Amino acid sequence: MGSWKSTAAAEAYRCLLHADGREIKDARNEHVVRSVVSADTARAVLAAKGKLSTTELVRLRVRYFTDGLVLGSKEFVESIFEAQRELFGPRRKNGARRMAGAEDAFYTLRQLRIRPLD
Incomplete structure (x- = not known):
């Protein structure tokens, strides 16, 4: 098993946090039901594959x-x-x-x- 440094675990973990913590809207897509990370921020982090x-x-x-x-x-x-x-x-x-x-x-x-x- 690799270490945190050698397996890119930090990037994967950051992607997981942003994917799981993204904002969720109601069925009509009008109101935000849960907002931890904006959808735009989550998309940007996932597009960068978690790299800062x-x-x-x-x-x-x-x-x-x-x-x-x-x-x-x-x-x-x-x-x-x-x-x-x-x-x-x-x-x-x-x-x-x-x-x-x-x-x-x-x-x-x-x-x-x-x-x-x-």
Whole structure:
């Protein structure tokens, strides 16, 4: 049995929550009987197969702003690393570490071992 990280269980679970929690209307399709997640939101999550956008990842995990020290493009993170080179050990060759789970190229100064949604 795979782990939560390796089996895309987070995406599947998010799809399940949105499918089960979608709004339900009455028989005439006029009034909402139960509204947890709007139908449009549920459709969007299911269309994305439960994956979060980069915007959602950053919004959900402020941790990358605090524990990652710096968040930005590879060039930006490298420039901060070079400016603060004396704070890092001699074996460290570069500063930019790719942000786990992001589709876009976001980098941090520290490699965080726990993924943003785990």
